[in-house]
Amino acid sequence: MAVTSSTTHVLRLLRWGRTLARYGALQGVEKDPLTPPFARRLVRLARFGLPQPAEPDYAAALQQLGPAAIKLGQALATRPDLVGEKAAHNLFALQDSLPPAPFPLIRKAVEQALEAPLETLFSSFDEVPVGAASIAQVHRAVTTEGREVAVKVLRPGIEDMFAEALETYEWAAAHLEAHAGDEAKRLRPKTVIAHFRQWTRRELDLQREAASASELKENMVAEDGFYVPEIDWRRTARRVLTLEWLDGIKLSKRDDLIAAGHNPRDLAGILVRAFLRQAVIDGFFHADLHQGNLFALPDGRLAAIDFGIMGRIDRRARLWLAEILYGLITGNYARVAEIHFEAQYVPAHHNSEEFATALRAVGEPIRGLPVKDISVGRMLEGLFSITRDFDMPVQPHLLLLQKTMVMEEGVATFLDPDINMWEQAEPFLKEWIRSELGPEAYAADRIVHVTRALRKIPDLIDRLDHYFPAPGGAPPGIPEVKVEVNKLPRVRIRDLVVAILAAAASAAAVLLLR
Structure with a gap:
């Protein structure tokens, strides 16, 4: 694979910069005293000859740049410390939508991914998508078994578009961190882009998205009010995801929810409990809980879709x-x-x-x-x-959580302002x-710790036998080692006795607790 030259990266940045400058999106970068001189020179060159609007529109600018920029903007919306409070607020309004790809290309993509003609998999397949986002578009279909499904298909050529953009993002982040001093090091632009690459890699693998939905569905069994659709694994691959079709009302349509008999306050409560269960108890959460991905089902349950962006936090x-x-x-x-x-x-x-x-x-x-x-x-x-x-x-591992908390709070407040x-x-x-x-948790943790320690004892004994065999019992090829116990360091004997007594006591405790 050929290495992209610095000249190519600079030209790309200038091309993107012209679009950003047209919407005034580079004003903050140019005025920031922490911006390194080389970056400020690029900004001035990019905006040369362009009239500047009174208020920058970051969302509109990134929308013009295409799918990778849209996703980057959504990630930067979680970083007011990096882009500023006003910019972050503007980026939250970024619309993840583009004109749909022509159906012949979508048909070809589905047949190649599932290795079968469309007609053998679906009895009907709507050519007009119900939604077209920056990475994929969704079509309504009916399987040959008669089940209504939603079929999500990656846009043709989307992987190459992201690969090109990510190369330049990484190059720019590395130069920014190298030349912008301690503040840039604290903000970790290289790490931000690395996590952005990880997010997009997940979103570009629809089979992994299906696995995330399946895992979330298992975790949310305890939350009766929150529903995750079933995955059709037979019709799912890396570039195609097929899942249960949901007939519901988007949470963005509050008046329609009330007209249909839903209680917005109840829905807000379900959303808060579901999010807390995901983030705090399971450590695996839906990280894109905006109103367009949440539906109220006829039976009053709250359903989620679009599992491309998921967050994970370890127990500690x-x-x-x-x-x-x-x-x-x-x-x-x-x-x-x-x-x-x-x-x-x-x-x-x-x-x-x-x-x-x-x-x-x-x-x-x-x-x-x-x-x-x-x-x-x-x-x-x-x-x-x-x-x-x-x-x-x-803390990069908390960026998605922070974004989701703000987003989830906004949806809950929309449903119930009080x-x-x-x-x-x-x-x-x-x-x-x-x-x-x-x-109780402390005792359980100690039992697990002791059990793991006990499992190591047989291996410890084998090692002692190997290196300190009984007289005449040395393995072939290894000279017999004669060790006088009274000449061993006293600390070893003491530690060995303590370990044996502790193991015996722990084993007895475990047996008594059974």
Whole structure:
């Protein structure tokens, strides 16, 4: 594979820059004192001769640049610390839609992916898509068995388009991080683009999206009000995804929901509980919960679609997350600060009490208020101000979670302007923290730890026999080693005795608990 030259990257950036400049989207970059000189020169060259609008429109500019730029814009909407609060707000309005690809190309793509003629798989297949996004488009169809399904098909040539754009994004991020000083290193542009590549790689593999939907469906069994459609695995491949068709009302149509007999407050409650269960309990969550991907079904359940962007958080990070949220809910800012220092989110040279005070300045004005009275933008501005003041590196694994939290809050507020997210979350988080950090959880963790240790004992004995065999029992080719026990270091004998006693006691405890 040929390596793209720096000249090609610069030309691409200039071409994209002309489009961005036309919408005023480069004004902030040029004015920012932290922008490195080489980047500022490129910006000036890109906007040369173009009139500048009074207010930049980032969303419209990226829409013009195509699928990769649209997805990048959606990722940057989660980073007001990187692009600024106004830009992030504008990017949240980015529409993930493009004109549909011609049906003959879609037909060919389906037949190649599923290795069969369209007629042998579907008794009917609508040529006009019900939706056309930047990466794929969706068609309604009926299988030969008579099931109504939605068929999602990747746009022809989309992989090559993303590969080209990502190359240049990575090149630009590397140069920015190398020449923009400590602030750029803290914001980790290279890591942001690396995660963006990971997100898009997942979205471009529809079989993996099907697997994500299947996993989420299994996890959400306990949440009766939240539904994930069934996957048709026979008609699913890397470039085609077939799943159950859902007849429902999009959450964006609030008046229609009420007319159909749905209670928006109940739907908002289901959404909040489902999100908390996914993010906090399972650590695997739908990371694109906007109104277009959520439907109210006739029976009152809430259904989700489009599982291309999923987030995953390990148990340790979930524990920190739960304690942080619960600490903000209860006003225990000292504990929240401790968690940040324990997680090494804040460099050790800072003061924990000062950090707790900074958190209080953000948390107290919003605690107990209904969402309609809380400015999410103001809250995020305060939180990101803290990250700058306390030299906190951006945590890439939490970027999707942050984006989803803001998005989910917006949908819940649209359904029920009086919903109090903190009140909704408090009992859920309190119970989960008790189950995860309480004595039962501690005992269970210790049993698992001891069991793993006990399993290592047979191998330890085999190793001791190998290297310290009984007289006359040395393996062939290995000289007999004579060891006088009383000449072994005392610490080893003591540790060995303690380990044996501990293992025996643990084994007895496990047997007694059975």
